[in-house]
Amino acid sequence: MQIIHHGAVNGVTGSCHQLDINPQSSILIDCGLFQGAETADKTAADQLQIEFDLTHITALIVTHCHIDHVGRIPYLLAAGFNGPIYATTASAALLPLVIEDALKVGVTRNQRLINLYLKRLQQLIQPIDYEQWFTLEVKNSDSGYQQAKAQFNVAGHILGSAYVEIELSGSSLNHNCTHKNSHKNTDIHNSNSGNRHDDDIKNEKDSHLVVFSGDLGASNTPLLPSPKSPFRADTLVIESTYGDKNHHNREHRAESLRHVIERAVSDNGVVLIPAFSIGRTQELLYELEQIIFSQQHNPIWQSIEIIIDSPMAANFTEQYIEYKNLWDSEAKAVLAQQRHPLDFSQLYTIDSHQDHLAVVNYLSSRQKPAIVIAASGMCTGGRIINYLQRFLAEPTADILFVGYQAKGTIGRDIQEYGPTGGYVYIEGEKIDIKAGIHTISGYSAHADQQNLIDFVKGIEHKPKHIRIVHGDTEAKQALADKYRQLLPNAEIKIGTG
Ligand SMILES: [Zn+2]
Ligand SMILES: [Zn+2]
Structure with missing residues (x-):
């Protein structure tokens, strides 16, 4: 398993992460536009280019409909992407509105062309309710994981926003092991000696749970509920927009x-x-x-x-x-x-x-x-x-x-x-x-530093790997320091390009 960041690495915009499940199958999480200062050293065409190989990308998962998370979808389609686009039911309803606006502002006013794009988009969108596991297509391969499923959970950032859990399983490594007697015996021995803890460890060897936070909402946000931490995350890719700040004045x-x-x-x-x-x-x-x-x-x-x-x-x-x-x-x-x-x-x-x-x-x-x-x-x-x-x-x-x-x-x-x-x-x-x-301050739709710490604290089976993305350098550093104090044995990395 490997994660490559195509955006939201040096700053907060252009979110696009690639999860390689095995050498034949990868999925994308978000495909957003670069905005503001992050576009300064790029030409207009460069900002929009899908500059990575799409051959093994089997699906796109959308965390929420902000333009810096979905704005490059038209270019993804133009580059030949033809797989399902998974989104929560509410995000699936918002997505065509956001893309239509993005096309009008950035691409064309030709309503016929826009309608063609939207029709294509509608064909690919797969609405999924919160807390429903859905299966991701994984192609057979000699190495890596052979199965994957995913689930959306409430992120409380904007309507329809989600963090996504992706469970990878059926690693060919484990599969080979079961055919080797010596290994198999060891396995049996382990589970015989077992208590709940051993079972958990065995389970984690067989599967790997990756959580992509998307954008997390702040506490005390009107209208939408606050996010609840997942039960388990082996690898966590988390945003850090306010990784170095706490919101004040929200109650007032x-x-x-x-x-x-x-x-x-x-x-x-x-x-x-x-x-x-x-x-x-x-x-x-x-x-x-x-x-x-x-x-x-x-x-x-x-x-x-x-x-x-x-x-x-x-x-x-x-x-x-x-x-x-x-x-x-x-x-x-x-x-x-x-x-x-x-x-x-x-x-x-x-x-x-x-x-x-x-x-x-x-x-x-x-x-x-x-x-x-x-x-x-x-x-x-x-x-x-x-x-x-x-x-x-x-x-x-x-x-x-x-x-x-x-x-x-x-x-x-x-x-x-x-x-x-x-x-x-x-x-x-x-x-x-x-x-x-x-x-008036206090209106940010993003989790603050304390919310981001609490999100990890609330995870029962704590992550062994944390990748910090979607933040300015100081915000990422400050949050990394906090996570290192909280989880001294975990590998905490700041996403780099
Ligand atoms: Zn957002
Ligand atoms: Zn964002």
Whole structure:
């Protein structure tokens, strides 16, 4: 068995890991796009190329539908990949929406071509429920494992997200052993002397359990349950986005959200929240509904309009509602009270581009507060741009950041220069920032360092090998140190290219 990383090695994007089961059979776990700074030294074509050999790849397993985990799937298909694409049932529903958007943004606007791609994708997708073992195709080989099965488990990161357990068994080495008398006798002797511990060791010799974490969710995330550790992992490949940090302010973030918005709308201005379509938008809606519910005698909250101006976000929100069976118990309890956390009466969704332009004009022509949630989350494109162009120079307006703003993005510039009355360039136009600029932390959808430690602590049969991926160097190092303290006998490696 061998694991090769084709992405998410030096940074957090481009997730794509190859598990070699035997010399004839390998599977891929995720096939994501490189983004941001990690694309700097690559040409556009290089970022998309499937530069590895697909001959022995029998299947693709998708952990979740973020673009940095699935964005290269169209290129995988173009390179000739023809195997099954396994995803959880909810991810299987989200995947075509994400890929359609990725194709429109990065490849073509030709709807006929897009439809062809999506049809091909639909033919390959195999939806699998959580906690259901499914068999992976393994070709016969003289060496290595001969069988493999896999199972998805709740990762609590975004809707449908999973970590995946892959059990490899039937190693030809063990198979040969049973034909040799001496070995066979030893085996019998061992199991005769046996207690439960011996059986476990024998079991681990016969099979190897590999766990790929995908992206793990943080604790206290609204809507989705937190991940539970697997029972066993011999080899663990784990993300480390926040391997060197702990989230603060999570318990109080809804409170901060309420205070910031109340202050922001006291002058009747609009509040703009740049947010990602999957996950963040739905978490915000959930918290806003909760505030409206708890502020029943507060006229501000009983009259404020909340506008989702993003067809993508609206589509994903529909899927979150469709799969409410995957919500956590707290969110289900809200539903049981006949409340609709993602579809309440003060919420408006804007679909067409024409309506979008009309809303921008309408909001700037009246003196009444509103909250607008629009993508993209770092203001690198999308409908938020038109709002920023219209409202950044408006002293009554407020911009509220709830997500990480990467260096070099418009979002980062506004965050950095806005509070001191600076300016920003949007589409070549210099705009003075007069709007209020606020940042609320604690909205990350990723496990923090303590969550990542607890995930390993919770594994009953501890890993002997840990591969740390999907993080910046400092984050990977810090997490490796923690794991070395926790498991002094395990081999802890930082994924390298
Ligand atoms: Zn993710
Ligand atoms: Zn990721």
